[in-house]
Amino acid sequence: MTSMFAQELDTPGPLASAPLSWRTTTRPEPGPGQLVIEVASCGVCRSNLHMVQGDWVAGGVPAISPIIPGHEVTGRVAALGAGVSDFAVGDPVGVQPVWWTCEECExxxxxxxxxxxRRIITGEHVNGGYAEFMLANAAHTYPVPAELDLIDAAPLFCPGITAYGAVEKAGIVPGQRVAVFGLGGVGHMAVQFARLAGGDVVAVGRNAEHLRVARELGASDAVDSTDPAQLAALEDSADVVLTFADADVVTAQALAALKWGGTLVAGVPLNVTGFHFNKAQTIKASILGNREQMRTVLALAASGKITTVVERFGMADAAHALDLLAAGRLSSRAVLHN
Amino acid sequence: MTSMFAQELDTPGPLASAPLSWRTTTRPEPGPGQLVIEVASCGVCRSNLHMVQGDWVAGGVPAISPIIPGHEVTGRVAALGAGVSDFAVGDPVGVQPVWWTCEECExxxxxxxxxxxRRIITGEHVNGGYAEFMLANAAHTYPVPAELDLIDAAPLFCPGITAYGAVEKAGIVPGQRVAVFGLGGVGHMAVQFARLAGGDVVAVGRNAEHLRVARELGASDAVDSTDPAQLAALEDSADVVLTFADADVVTAQALAALKWGGTLVAGVPLNVTGFHFNKAQTIKASILGNREQMRTVLALAASGKITTVVERFGMADAAHALDLLAAGRLSSRAVLHN
Amino acid sequence: MTSMFAQELDTPGPLASAPLSWRTTTRPEPGPGQLVIEVASCGVCRSNLHMVQGDWVAGGVPAISPIIPGHEVTGRVAALGAGVSDFAVGDPVGVQPVWWTCEECExxxxxxxxxxxRRIITGEHVNGGYAEFMLANAAHTYPVPAELDLIDAAPLFCPGITAYGAVEKAGIVPGQRVAVFGLGGVGHMAVQFARLAGGDVVAVGRNAEHLRVARELGASDAVDSTDPAQLAALEDSADVVLTFADADVVTAQALAALKWGGTLVAGVPLNVTGFHFNKAQTIKASILGNREQMRTVLALAASGKITTVVERFGMADAAHALDLLAAGRLSSRAVLHN
Amino acid sequence: MTSMFAQELDTPGPLASAPLSWRTTTRPEPGPGQLVIEVASCGVCRSNLHMVQGDWVAGGVPAISPIIPGHEVTGRVAALGAGVSDFAVGDPVGVQPVWWTCEECExxxxxxxxxxxRRIITGEHVNGGYAEFMLANAAHTYPVPAELDLIDAAPLFCPGITAYGAVEKAGIVPGQRVAVFGLGGVGHMAVQFARLAGGDVVAVGRNAEHLRVARELGASDAVDSTDPAQLAALEDSADVVLTFADADVVTAQALAALKWGGTLVAGVPLNVTGFHFNKAQTIKASILGNREQMRTVLALAASGKITTVVERFGMADAAHALDLLAAGRLSSRAVLHN
Ligand SMILES: [Zn+2]
Ligand SMILES: [Zn+2]
Ligand SMILES: [Zn+2]
Ligand SMILES: [Zn+2]
Ligand SMILES: [Zn+2]
Ligand SMILES: [Zn+2]
Ligand SMILES: [Zn+2]
Ligand SMILES: [Zn+2]
Ligand SMILES: [Zn+2]
Ligand SMILES: [Zn+2]
Structure with missing residues (x-):
C-alpha cells in the first residue's frame, strides 16, 4: 500500500487551532468504475472554510474523520479501476463537488x-483534493481540454459551474441589465458568463480591487456599494440580479436593484424581508450544474471566452490560504497546487 | 347631473369607527374611450379591508378622498363614451383591479x-364598485359570458385572475403534486386551476370548513395545518406550492412542503428565512394577470370548469361583510350586490 | 438452459408471407445489472408492423436475426442478475422501447x-416482449403500481409515454384549445393527457368509433375529418395541435387548424409545405420520454386519471393482431398476453 | 396642401417594366395620435421586391394603388397630430413594418x-418610407438614440428586429453552437445577435463576400455551402440553426446541420421533407418582434454591441437598388436616403 501527503482534518475547529494537518496517509486505490487522480491543483472554497471551522457539524459535514477537504480538483489520471475505458493514465482531468449520484432518482x-x-460530495462525505492523490468516479470525472492550464482550471469545477448554472437559470436575453453582487471567486465567473449571455453587466461591491477585476472581466459598470448615492441609482434597474454574497445587507441591496418582473438568482442562502407580490419578481436558488453543463464550462474556457483569476499556494500551505480567505484578504480564487 | 348611492370612504380608520358611508353621490359620466357600468355585484377583497382601515395610507392609498372602494366588479353597460364601439348599452361586463395602463411602457x-x-387601480386610485354605477375604460372592460350569473361572477375579476396568474406562473405539469396554502377566496380558485392544470392538489389550512370546500373543488387531499404530524408528513413533498396566506408561519410551512428543485408561487407578501441554494428552489411573486389571461378565466368559468363560491350581501351592507372578513368568519368570498 | 416460446422474426416480409414464427427458443439469463421478466403482456405497436414488414431494413432494423419484436411490455420479475437490488422476484414491472442508454452523453x-x-431499442436491436420471457436492464425497468392490471398497463409503456411526452412539450395552459389528430393507441392517450393538462380538447379523425372513444376519454368536441365543413370550421382555432397520423393530408389539416403563434407537436414523421414565418408557429417533434416522465405516467394511471383502451389477443396470435392493425380494423390498442 | 416626392407603385410588374415612379404626390397630414416623419432613410427589403414585382397580389398586397413602398424607416418628426405628447418636432425616430395594431386582441x-x-403593414397596406415624408402612429414610432446615424440605423427596423426576434425565440445558452444560413441583411444581424447571446456562431453560405462579412461580425467559423465536404462536416453539429434563405435546398442543409433535440428558427417560408420525430427537434417560425424588443434592438445598437452594414442609394434611385437586390449583387443592406 502506497502512501501520499495530504491535508487531513481530524476535528473541525477555529483556524487558530490549526485544524488541518499536512501529513502522510494512505494513497487511495481505485475500485470498479473508479480512478485515482494525481492532483495538480485544488481550489480553496468558502465551503471548505465552513467545514474546517466546524460550521456544518450539525449538518453531518464532515461525514468522516479524518477527512481531506477540497472539491474543485484537477490533475492527471494515475490509476484506473475495473471497467473504466473512457480514460487513460496521464489524461488531464477534473472533479467537481458532485462525487457520486444515484443515477436513478427523479x-x-x-x-x-x-x-x-443520495449525492456524495467531494471533500465533505469522502476525501477531496487537498492531497497528492484523490479517488474519483469515472462517471463524475471530466477530461480537461488541452488548451487549459491544470492549475488555472481548478476553479472551473466549482465557481465556474456555479456561475454558469446561475446564469443559465437567469435566462438572460441579450440587452438585459444584469447586476452581480458578491465579487469573489464565483462572482468573477458570473460577470463573465452574464456578459457572454448578452447581458449589460454592472458589478456591485465594496472592494475596489474586486470591482476593478470585474471591469476587466467584462462588467460595463461598477457600483461601490458603500456609496449610498450609487446604490440608490441602482434601484429598480436590473432585469436580472445574481448574488453570491452571504449577508442580509447585500441581499436587501440586491433585491432593491431588481426591476419589477425581474429574476434574482442566488448561489448563497438568503433571508428575504417584505418580498412583495406586487412586483411579480422571481427568486431562484441555484447550486452547481449537471455534467452536460460542466462540459460546456470547460469548452468555453478552452475557447478563451471565460477565464479564471487565481492566486497560487503550495498544497502544504492550505492553512495560509484559508486564513487569507477568512480575513477577506484574497482578491481572487486561491488554488493549492502540488 | 344624475346621482347614485355608493359606499364612500372619507378617512380610513378602524372598522369600529364606521369609516364607510352609504350615501348619495354624483353618478359618473363617460369620457372618450370610457363607459359607465350599472353595478350588479362587487367582491369584497382583503385589500379593500386594508385600504379602509388605513393600512396603506403611507403608500398613497386611497389616492383620493372620498373614494368608493371595490375592484372585482360586474354589471351592465349603462352609458358609452365617445369612440367606444365594442360594447352596447345593456351588455354584461366586468372590471378587474387594473383600471388603466399606459399602453406604451416595457x-x-x-x-x-x-x-x-403608471397603472391606475380600481377603487384605490379612482372610484370602484361599492356603488350603483362605476366608470370604466373600454380597454379594461371585459364581456361577461352569457352562461355566468353576474353576482357569482364578480370574484373571477380578482381571486379568479390572481389564482390563474399564479397557476400559469407555476408551470404545473400533469401529475405534479401541488400544495395550496391559504384557502380563502383566492385559494379556493387556485385549488381548481391547479387541478385543472393536471396537478394532484393538497389543500392546507386550519379551518375545517375551508378544507371541506377545497375537497369539493377538487383537492385530492386536505391537511389540517394545526396538526404537527400532518404537516411533518407534507415536508419535501410538493413539486409546486401556491400560497395566499399573509403570515410568516404559513410561509415557513409552505416552504417546508416544497420539494428540492420545486417552485413556490405567492400572491401575498413574504418574509423568507434561510432559503437555501442547496435545494435549488424557486419563489415567484404573482399579481393578477393580463387581459388575455382574464378572458381565459371568464371562458373557463363559462364552460363550467371552474366556479366561484360566494356569500351574498346587499351593497348597503358592506360594513357587515368587512366585519366578517376581518373576524375570519367568512367561509368563502363575500360579494355585495345591488 | 431453459427454453421458452416466442414470436421470432427471421426475415422481414409481407404479412401474407407469415414472417413471424411462434416457436421454442432459448430463455434469456440475466447478466450483471439485468433481470428476466416473465412477460404478462406486450402491446402491438405500428413500429412492430414496420419492422416485421421490412420497412426499416435500410435503417438497420431489425439489428439481429432472428429477433423477437415488442417494446411495450409488462410482466413479473423472474430472475435477477448480479447487483440488482431494487427488484425482487415476482415484482410487477414494465419496460418501454428504451432498453439501454449510455448514461454519459449530452x-x-x-x-x-x-x-x-447509442441507445438500444427493445425489440429492434435486442429481443423484445412477444415472448414468454424477456431480458431487461434494471436501470430501464419500472415497477408497475399495484392498482394496475398488467395486461391493461402494457400500452402505458409506449403510447402512454409518447402521449405524455408530446403533451409536456406542448406546454398546454389551462383553457387552451387542443386539437388531436390521429386517434389510434397514442391519440387516445393524448386526448386524456391534454384534457388532464387543462386543455379543451377537440378530437379529429375519420373513424366514427375512434371519435366516440375520444369523447368518452375527455374530448369536448369531435370533428369528422371527412366533412369539409367541419374541417373548415376548425381552421386557425387551436392553440395546440397534437398529431399522431403519418399521412401528409392529415399533417396539412393539422397545420391548418393551428392558430397563429401556436404549437404543433408530432409523434410521427412530417412533410410540411409552405410553413409560413408570418404565423410564428412552432413545430416540435417528440419521441417517448425520460424515466422520470415514465414514472409519472404510471402514477397517473394508478390514480385513475388516465386509462388505456385495449383489445386482447393471445401471444400466439400476434400475426392476427398485426393483420388487423395493418387493415385499420382495430379501434384501440392490441395487446398480446400470455 | 403641401406636396412631396415619392416612389409610387401604380401596378406591380417586372422590374424591367419600371413599376416605380419617382414623382410628386400629396404630403400626408397627421390625424389624432399620428405624426409625420421627414424621412432620412428607408431600407430596401426583399419583401419590397416581392410587392413591386406582383408576387403578393393574390394575398392582397399592395392594398392600395398607388402605394409608396418601404417599411424600415428613419427620419425626424415633422408634424404632430392631436394628442401626441411623447414626441417633439425634430426628434429622430423610426418605424418598422408594424404600422398599426388593434391593441385589444389576444x-x-x-x-x-x-x-x-388586423395589423396594418407599413408600405403594404398604407404608404411607406420610399418618400420624403411618411405618416406614422405615435404608438408604433420609436425614438432613435442619439448615438446612431439615421441612415445606418434604418435596417434595425426590419432586419434588426427580425434577427433579434429569431435569436430570442431560439433561447441560445452560452456555449451552444449556432449555425446561421442566409447571410443577407437579416443573416448579418443574426450572426451578431447569436454571438451576443453567447453562441459559437458558424456562418453558412455560398457567397465568399457574405462569409467574410459574417466573420467580421463575429462568426467563429464560415462554411462554404457549395463545398459538399464542408457541408457534410456540419451535419448534426448545431444546437441552434437560424435560417433566412428562402430556398428548399438551404432548408434541407439547415435541418441536416441541426443536432437531435435542437431548435431551428426560420424567418422565411419553409418546405420540410421527412422531419422525423425520432430526433425530437423543434422548428419555430419567427416574424419581427414586439415594441419592447424593438427598443432593445435600438439600445444594443446605441451601445455599439451590434451594427448594421449598408450600401447607400439616393431615394430617387430605388429602382437601381431593387435591380441589384434581385440580381443578388448586393453584399449588404441597401438603404435609400434623402
Ligand atoms: Zn467550491
Ligand atoms: Zn439520484
Ligand atoms: Zn381583490
Ligand atoms: Zn405601462
Ligand atoms: Zn348584513
Ligand atoms: Zn410502441
Ligand atoms: Zn447516451
Ligand atoms: Zn423589411
Ligand atoms: Zn390586435
Ligand atoms: Zn444608382
Missing amino acids: FCTSGREQLCH | FCTSGREQLCH | FCTSGREQLCH | FCTSGREQLCH
Missing part, C-alpha cells in the same frame, strides 16, 4: 443530478 | 400590463 | 436519454 | 402584437 433521471438526495 | 408592450408603473 | 446527462445516439 | 394583449390579425 433528479438523476431528469438532468438535475446535483439535487440527488 | 410592461404594457410585453403582455405584463399589471406591472405598469 | 442527452443522457441532461434528462433526454431517449435521444442517446 | 396577440396585442399578450406581447405578440406582430401577429394581430
Whole structure:
C-alpha cells in the first residue's frame, strides 16, 4: 500500500487551532468504475472554510474523520479501476463537488443530478483534493481540454459551474441589465458568463480591487456599494440580479436593484424581508450544474471566452490560504497546487 | 347631473369607527374611450379591508378622498363614451383591479400590463364598485359570458385572475403534486386551476370548513395545518406550492412542503428565512394577470370548469361583510350586490 | 438452459408471407445489472408492423436475426442478475422501447436519454416482449403500481409515454384549445393527457368509433375529418395541435387548424409545405420520454386519471393482431398476453 | 396642401417594366395620435421586391394603388397630430413594418402584437418610407438614440428586429453552437445577435463576400455551402440553426446541420421533407418582434454591441437598388436616403 501527503482534518475547529494537518496517509486505490487522480491543483472554497471551522457539524459535514477537504480538483489520471475505458493514465482531468449520484432518482433521471438526495460530495462525505492523490468516479470525472492550464482550471469545477448554472437559470436575453453582487471567486465567473449571455453587466461591491477585476472581466459598470448615492441609482434597474454574497445587507441591496418582473438568482442562502407580490419578481436558488453543463464550462474556457483569476499556494500551505480567505484578504480564487 | 348611492370612504380608520358611508353621490359620466357600468355585484377583497382601515395610507392609498372602494366588479353597460364601439348599452361586463395602463411602457408592450408603473387601480386610485354605477375604460372592460350569473361572477375579476396568474406562473405539469396554502377566496380558485392544470392538489389550512370546500373543488387531499404530524408528513413533498396566506408561519410551512428543485408561487407578501441554494428552489411573486389571461378565466368559468363560491350581501351592507372578513368568519368570498 | 416460446422474426416480409414464427427458443439469463421478466403482456405497436414488414431494413432494423419484436411490455420479475437490488422476484414491472442508454452523453446527462445516439431499442436491436420471457436492464425497468392490471398497463409503456411526452412539450395552459389528430393507441392517450393538462380538447379523425372513444376519454368536441365543413370550421382555432397520423393530408389539416403563434407537436414523421414565418408557429417533434416522465405516467394511471383502451389477443396470435392493425380494423390498442 | 416626392407603385410588374415612379404626390397630414416623419432613410427589403414585382397580389398586397413602398424607416418628426405628447418636432425616430395594431386582441394583449390579425403593414397596406415624408402612429414610432446615424440605423427596423426576434425565440445558452444560413441583411444581424447571446456562431453560405462579412461580425467559423465536404462536416453539429434563405435546398442543409433535440428558427417560408420525430427537434417560425424588443434592438445598437452594414442609394434611385437586390449583387443592406 502506497502512501501520499495530504491535508487531513481530524476535528473541525477555529483556524487558530490549526485544524488541518499536512501529513502522510494512505494513497487511495481505485475500485470498479473508479480512478485515482494525481492532483495538480485544488481550489480553496468558502465551503471548505465552513467545514474546517466546524460550521456544518450539525449538518453531518464532515461525514468522516479524518477527512481531506477540497472539491474543485484537477490533475492527471494515475490509476484506473475495473471497467473504466473512457480514460487513460496521464489524461488531464477534473472533479467537481458532485462525487457520486444515484443515477436513478427523479433528479438523476431528469438532468438535475446535483439535487440527488443520495449525492456524495467531494471533500465533505469522502476525501477531496487537498492531497497528492484523490479517488474519483469515472462517471463524475471530466477530461480537461488541452488548451487549459491544470492549475488555472481548478476553479472551473466549482465557481465556474456555479456561475454558469446561475446564469443559465437567469435566462438572460441579450440587452438585459444584469447586476452581480458578491465579487469573489464565483462572482468573477458570473460577470463573465452574464456578459457572454448578452447581458449589460454592472458589478456591485465594496472592494475596489474586486470591482476593478470585474471591469476587466467584462462588467460595463461598477457600483461601490458603500456609496449610498450609487446604490440608490441602482434601484429598480436590473432585469436580472445574481448574488453570491452571504449577508442580509447585500441581499436587501440586491433585491432593491431588481426591476419589477425581474429574476434574482442566488448561489448563497438568503433571508428575504417584505418580498412583495406586487412586483411579480422571481427568486431562484441555484447550486452547481449537471455534467452536460460542466462540459460546456470547460469548452468555453478552452475557447478563451471565460477565464479564471487565481492566486497560487503550495498544497502544504492550505492553512495560509484559508486564513487569507477568512480575513477577506484574497482578491481572487486561491488554488493549492502540488 | 344624475346621482347614485355608493359606499364612500372619507378617512380610513378602524372598522369600529364606521369609516364607510352609504350615501348619495354624483353618478359618473363617460369620457372618450370610457363607459359607465350599472353595478350588479362587487367582491369584497382583503385589500379593500386594508385600504379602509388605513393600512396603506403611507403608500398613497386611497389616492383620493372620498373614494368608493371595490375592484372585482360586474354589471351592465349603462352609458358609452365617445369612440367606444365594442360594447352596447345593456351588455354584461366586468372590471378587474387594473383600471388603466399606459399602453406604451416595457410592461404594457410585453403582455405584463399589471406591472405598469403608471397603472391606475380600481377603487384605490379612482372610484370602484361599492356603488350603483362605476366608470370604466373600454380597454379594461371585459364581456361577461352569457352562461355566468353576474353576482357569482364578480370574484373571477380578482381571486379568479390572481389564482390563474399564479397557476400559469407555476408551470404545473400533469401529475405534479401541488400544495395550496391559504384557502380563502383566492385559494379556493387556485385549488381548481391547479387541478385543472393536471396537478394532484393538497389543500392546507386550519379551518375545517375551508378544507371541506377545497375537497369539493377538487383537492385530492386536505391537511389540517394545526396538526404537527400532518404537516411533518407534507415536508419535501410538493413539486409546486401556491400560497395566499399573509403570515410568516404559513410561509415557513409552505416552504417546508416544497420539494428540492420545486417552485413556490405567492400572491401575498413574504418574509423568507434561510432559503437555501442547496435545494435549488424557486419563489415567484404573482399579481393578477393580463387581459388575455382574464378572458381565459371568464371562458373557463363559462364552460363550467371552474366556479366561484360566494356569500351574498346587499351593497348597503358592506360594513357587515368587512366585519366578517376581518373576524375570519367568512367561509368563502363575500360579494355585495345591488 | 431453459427454453421458452416466442414470436421470432427471421426475415422481414409481407404479412401474407407469415414472417413471424411462434416457436421454442432459448430463455434469456440475466447478466450483471439485468433481470428476466416473465412477460404478462406486450402491446402491438405500428413500429412492430414496420419492422416485421421490412420497412426499416435500410435503417438497420431489425439489428439481429432472428429477433423477437415488442417494446411495450409488462410482466413479473423472474430472475435477477448480479447487483440488482431494487427488484425482487415476482415484482410487477414494465419496460418501454428504451432498453439501454449510455448514461454519459449530452442527452443522457441532461434528462433526454431517449435521444442517446447509442441507445438500444427493445425489440429492434435486442429481443423484445412477444415472448414468454424477456431480458431487461434494471436501470430501464419500472415497477408497475399495484392498482394496475398488467395486461391493461402494457400500452402505458409506449403510447402512454409518447402521449405524455408530446403533451409536456406542448406546454398546454389551462383553457387552451387542443386539437388531436390521429386517434389510434397514442391519440387516445393524448386526448386524456391534454384534457388532464387543462386543455379543451377537440378530437379529429375519420373513424366514427375512434371519435366516440375520444369523447368518452375527455374530448369536448369531435370533428369528422371527412366533412369539409367541419374541417373548415376548425381552421386557425387551436392553440395546440397534437398529431399522431403519418399521412401528409392529415399533417396539412393539422397545420391548418393551428392558430397563429401556436404549437404543433408530432409523434410521427412530417412533410410540411409552405410553413409560413408570418404565423410564428412552432413545430416540435417528440419521441417517448425520460424515466422520470415514465414514472409519472404510471402514477397517473394508478390514480385513475388516465386509462388505456385495449383489445386482447393471445401471444400466439400476434400475426392476427398485426393483420388487423395493418387493415385499420382495430379501434384501440392490441395487446398480446400470455 | 403641401406636396412631396415619392416612389409610387401604380401596378406591380417586372422590374424591367419600371413599376416605380419617382414623382410628386400629396404630403400626408397627421390625424389624432399620428405624426409625420421627414424621412432620412428607408431600407430596401426583399419583401419590397416581392410587392413591386406582383408576387403578393393574390394575398392582397399592395392594398392600395398607388402605394409608396418601404417599411424600415428613419427620419425626424415633422408634424404632430392631436394628442401626441411623447414626441417633439425634430426628434429622430423610426418605424418598422408594424404600422398599426388593434391593441385589444389576444396577440396585442399578450406581447405578440406582430401577429394581430388586423395589423396594418407599413408600405403594404398604407404608404411607406420610399418618400420624403411618411405618416406614422405615435404608438408604433420609436425614438432613435442619439448615438446612431439615421441612415445606418434604418435596417434595425426590419432586419434588426427580425434577427433579434429569431435569436430570442431560439433561447441560445452560452456555449451552444449556432449555425446561421442566409447571410443577407437579416443573416448579418443574426450572426451578431447569436454571438451576443453567447453562441459559437458558424456562418453558412455560398457567397465568399457574405462569409467574410459574417466573420467580421463575429462568426467563429464560415462554411462554404457549395463545398459538399464542408457541408457534410456540419451535419448534426448545431444546437441552434437560424435560417433566412428562402430556398428548399438551404432548408434541407439547415435541418441536416441541426443536432437531435435542437431548435431551428426560420424567418422565411419553409418546405420540410421527412422531419422525423425520432430526433425530437423543434422548428419555430419567427416574424419581427414586439415594441419592447424593438427598443432593445435600438439600445444594443446605441451601445455599439451590434451594427448594421449598408450600401447607400439616393431615394430617387430605388429602382437601381431593387435591380441589384434581385440580381443578388448586393453584399449588404441597401438603404435609400434623402
Ligand atoms: Zn467550491
Ligand atoms: Zn439520484
Ligand atoms: Zn381583490
Ligand atoms: Zn405601462
Ligand atoms: Zn348584513
Ligand atoms: Zn410502441
Ligand atoms: Zn447516451
Ligand atoms: Zn423589411
Ligand atoms: Zn390586435
Ligand atoms: Zn444608382
